[in-house]
Amino acid sequence: MSASRSRSAPERALAPAALSPTDPIRMLPRPVVDGHLGHVDRYGPRPAAEARLIDEIDAAGLRGRGGAGFPTATKLRAVASRGRRPVVVANGTEGEPASAKDKVLLGAAPHLVLDGVELVADLLGASEVFLCVDRNWPDVSLAVERARDQRPRTARRRLQVLDAPDRYVAGEETALVHWINGGEAKPTFVPPRPFERGVRGRPTFTSNVETYAQIGLIARFGADWYRALGTTAAPGTTLLTVTGGVAQPGVCEAPGGSSMSSVIAAAGGAVDGVQAVLVGGYFGTWIPGSAVDSVSLDPASLSGYGASLGCGVLAVLGDHVCPLVEVARVARWLAGQNAGQCGPCVHGLPAVADSLEWAVSGNPVTASQIGGLVELVKGRGACKHPDGMARFVESSVRVFGDHLAQHRRHGPCPTHHPVLPVPETGTWR
């Protein structure tokens, strides 16, 4: 397969060492590309943006890598059809505490992301271009700014690197647009969506930074090359963050549809068995440990467990961790991350977190009581924050339901080392 590729395309996105289906997964970070010259040396010069790039992205089957997985070509066409000069936003805020792939990508291959951003901006004729990063990671914004300054100037348009607030929902696209417009980084009521009316009222194309990196590759090497790795439903490669109870937590690039066990093995393997794996971050779904050997990261395989890859996080929970404690910690954190705007979210999410904490401390709380509270918040926010938390809690109750009864019978578990990160967060501006 790799032999059929043209000489100029020997490598995958972020993997200076070639990936092949037989030796598919490697951990990042890898040697950082040596400036813009090294980048051009490795990948070749960035091609000019041609109209058929959208068709190529369509044929490649590229989907947004921020979590929602929306088809990128569809979004590009929607913005292009608005008839006003658009704005382009690259989202590298990565508010997901368990995820590191965007930071690693921006640090290791900023030029690839900038290639994609320039291509999209040229394609759409954008007037302004923004790349937003998590303000807690100055190294990342420094790497991006340094890379930007190494590149040849393109006309009058200049990429602005913005240090965005670190709140969980600040990276939601309407929240990010609202913040760029000078407001708080809180979601706004839709419609209008950013593709209709976004930054400065202009149609705004937003996507995750990894999406742009993939566009930078598809523009060079084409859809067929892109599809040479991965499966029909999960073409190309994807960045994954493997964290929790593994020997070497980190970020890897894997072909779409890789087996879950191979990804865990690439992270050094589980250190305490696999009780369950949280797929897709804190809006994600638990895969029980018994299924880990049979699941692949393909939409069809994951949907059998109600899961989707989301932002590409795999968090491994070892056998000796109390899952209810972890679930309650994450639920409390998610409840605290609501934007304080919508009543059902402001009141409902803390109530859900309360019910889980009561269960942890040995009070009689049933799965149906928790489910009833979760049902009350679904679909009732301006953004999908309550729905994401609902999905996480429902999955937790489904997979760890028997722990509710055990806690009721035996009381709280002895304290243990927290596994899932729940960081402090700052302001909304």
Next chain:
Amino acid sequence: MSRKLVVNPITCVGHGLCAELLPERITLDPWGYPIIDPTPIPPRLEAHAKRAVASCPTLALLWREAVEAKR
């Protein structure tokens, strides 16, 4: 064409007038915020629905006549 009610949850502060005026389609959650039945509004309820929309103190209840364009 479908006619339905939508609430803007950001502007809604839970006055609850809508549930008084259109109990056929709107109930209140334990915190006093409206839960709206998403099924289309039949002609016989249209006048009541529009009155509920007009009576919302924060203009959070919205009357939508067309299916929203999908991206």
